[in-house]
Amino acid sequence: GAVVSQHPSRVICKSGTSVKIECRSLDFQATTMFWYRQFPKQSLMLMATSNEGSKATYEQGVEKDKFLINHASLTLSTLTVTSAHPEDSSFYICSARYKTAFTEAFFGQGTRLTVV
Amino acid sequence: TQLLEQSPQFLSIQEGENLTVYCNSSSVFSSLQWYRQEPGEGPVLLVTVVTGGEVKKLKRLTFQFGDARKDSSLHITAAQPGDTGLYLCAGGPRSGTYKYIFGTGTRLKVLA
Numbered sequence: 522g523a524v525v526s527q528h529p530s531r532v533i534c535k536s537g538t539s540v541k542i543e544c545r546s547l548d549f550q551a552t553t554m555f556w557y558r559q560f561p562k563q564s565l566m567l568m569a570t571s572n573e574g575s576k577a578t579y580e581q582g583v584e585k586d587k588f589l590i591n592h593a594s595l596t597l598s599t600l601t602v603t604s605a606h607p608e609d610s611s612f613y614i615c616s617a618r619y620k621t622a623f624t625e626a627f628f629g630q631g632t633r634l635t636v637v
Numbered sequence: 638t639q640l641l642e643q644s645p646q647f648l649s650i651q652e653g654e655n656l657t658v659y660c661n662s663s664s665v666f667s668s669l670q671w672y673r674q675e676p677g678e679g680p681v682l683l684v685t686v687v688t689g690g691e692v693k694k695l696k697r698l699t700f701q702f703g704d705a706r707k708d709s710s711l712h713i714t715a716a717q718p719g720d721t722g723l724y725l726c727a728g729g730p731r732s733g734t735y736k737y738i739f740g741t742g743t744r745l746k747v748l749a
Contacts, residue, residue: 527679555737557739563741563742564723565680567739612677614680625682626727626737627682630678630679631677631679
């Protein structure tokens with residue numbers, strides 16, 4: 522399967538600071554990338570859909586000014602958690618789809634964010 | 638709002654037992670995927686089913702897509718400790734988008 526790399530895998534930051542998470546498709550072009558949030562022992566909640574060269578589409582209830590998403594190229598999307606607070610601590614996961622196929626998504630390994 | 642309900646939520650069984658996990662929705666999906674996720678890692682795709690009534694087998698795992706494409710099941714035969722993990726179904730894509738919606742998840746623990 523295709524490889525999606527997420528970086529960093531773990532990050533601890535102080536309350537009030539911003540954190541950037543990168544999602545890269547290593548061996549394919551991803552027109553669309555998705556960002557998910559996962560609380561302990563729960564399923565994945567879609568936060569936003571990121572399309573290359575355009576603004577991200579956020580799900581209801583997700584603050585777009587707090588979770589900034591940029592999809593600058595066909596292989597890179599970034600999620601920036603701005604002015605992070607302890608309640609933002611979570612597991613964030615990205616996925617990417619092939620440019621020409623919409624039935625399969627490949628996931629990054631996730632980023633564990635802890636805000637102290 | 639979760640559109641895909643999985644049952645059971647938790648399952649703890651002995652090695653060698655069989656089990657079935659269900660994924661149900663009131664919505665019709667053009668395809669449905671099953672993933673397995675281990676702690677601290679991203680989900681790994683197991684299978685994609687597209688046709689109503691489709692059955693796919695992956696070694697000891699059997700996946701079925703309902704005739705109406707609203708539900709799916711995952712059956713594991715002779716479970717092994719290595720099958721332990723969080724099983725997630727995902728339905729989609731939503732009309733006009735590439736979005737998949739994830740089910741509520743089933744946490745499986747297989748005891749040796």
